[in-house]
Amino acid sequence: MMEGFPMSRLSQFTAILAVAMLAVLPLTARAAEPADAIEYRKNIMKTLGAQGAALALIMQKKVPADNVAVHAQILATTATIALKAFEPKVEGGDAKPEIWTQWADFSKKMNEFAAGTAELAKAAQAGGLAAAQPKMQAALTCRGCHDTYRNQK
Amino acid sequence: MMEGFPMSRLSQFTAILAVAMLAVLPLTARAAEPADAIEYRKNIMKTLGAQGAALALIMQKKVPADNVAVHAQILATTATIALKAFEPKVEGGDAKPEIWTQWADFSKKMNEFAAGTAELAKAAQAGGLAAAQPKMQAALTCRGCHDTYRNQK
Numbered sequence: 001m002m003e004g005f006p007m008s009r010l011s012q013f014t015a016i017l018a019v020a021m022l023a024v025l026p027l028t029a030r031a032a033e034p035a036d037a038i039e040y041r042k043n044i045m046k047t048l049g050a051q052g053a054a055l056a057l058i059m060q061k062k063v064p065a066d067n068v069a070v071h072a073q074i075l076a077t078t079a080t081i082a083l084k085a086f087e088p089k090v091e092g093g094d095a096k097p098e099i100w101t102q103w104a105d106f107s108k109k110m111n112e113f114a115a116g117t118a119e120l121a122k123a124a125q126a127g128g129l130a131a132a133q134p135k136m137q138a139a140l141t142c143r144g145c146h147d148t149y150r151n152q153k
Numbered sequence: 154m155m156e157g158f159p160m161s162r163l164s165q166f167t168a169i170l171a172v173a174m175l176a177v178l179p180l181t182a183r184a185a186e187p188a189d190a191i192e193y194r195k196n197i198m199k200t201l202g203a204q205g206a207a208l209a210l211i212m213q214k215k216v217p218a219d220n221v222a223v224h225a226q227i228l229a230t231t232a233t234i235a236l237k238a239f240e241p242k243v244e245g246g247d248a249k250p251e252i253w254t255q256w257a258d259f260s261k262k263m264n265e266f267a268a269g270t271a272e273l274a275k276a277a278q279a280g281g282l283a284a285a286q287p288k289m290q291a292a293l294t295c296r297g298c299h300d301t302y303r304n305q306k
């Protein structure tokens with residue numbers, strides 16, 4: 001037994017250091033990730049923005065309505081995964097810290113967005129533009145969230 | 154009968170002008186649209202870019218793979234409507250004129266892209282990341298088209 005020996009103290013210190021490093025390592029590994037998590041959720045929000053814009057062009061009769069149901073479906077599908085992309089508390093990008101300090105409200109709004117776009121997709125699938133039109137305003141709640149939770153550019 | 158009378162000539166001219174205007178009017182009506190047609194197809198390409206980027210982050214293990222099948226499905230669905238957005242010959246934006254002068258090749262490549270991403274979505278749906286990974290390269294043929302048909306930024 002080496003208890004009391006200086007080497008023992010060193011061994012203990014080494015052991016503690018090793019444990020401490022094990023505890024810290026995952027954090028270090030994560031330290032490379034914030035940019036990835038931000039890029040990932042930005043790609044989801046970009047998709048929502050692009051599909052919302054395509055739908056707006058259709059609703060304004062600026063382009064043919066042939067794909068109204070496809071766009072509504074893409075929007076609704078993307079909306080189902082949008083909230084999850086914000087679950088890791090990674091501040092930065094266009095996200096305001098309020099997303100995480102007011103998570104209950106943020107997630108409620110995101111779930112309502114998912115429900116509204118699902119309704120829109122269902123209507124567009126069943127009855128095309130005419131059926132989708134009255135659901136648009138209730139579905140595209142983008143601004144209700146962006147005003148509170150997105151940094152203005 | 155007024156043939157030979159100056160008024161007749163004028164009437165004929167008026168008639169020709171009216172027909173000419175009818176022929177021109179659709180073009181005039183279309184003249185407000187190019188920006189809309191370009192914005193519309195840009196939103197489709199943005200969606201493809203964003204979903205491709207999200208899939209790349211997943212494949213590189215930079216973010217969790219939970220939604221790999223969802224992203225692959227959005228990509229595949231969007232790919233089914235991408236070609237149609239280029240059917241109106243509206244030059245401008247990032248689109249090179251070669252899209253329309255080499256339409257047979259462009260549409261072949263776009264159809265292959267739709268087929269490849271459909272394969273990818275099917276694999277991801279059935280077997281998650283492990284099944285999707287080997288289909289990625291064959292599916293994401295973005296560059297094969299962009300090199301020829303998109304203006305470099």
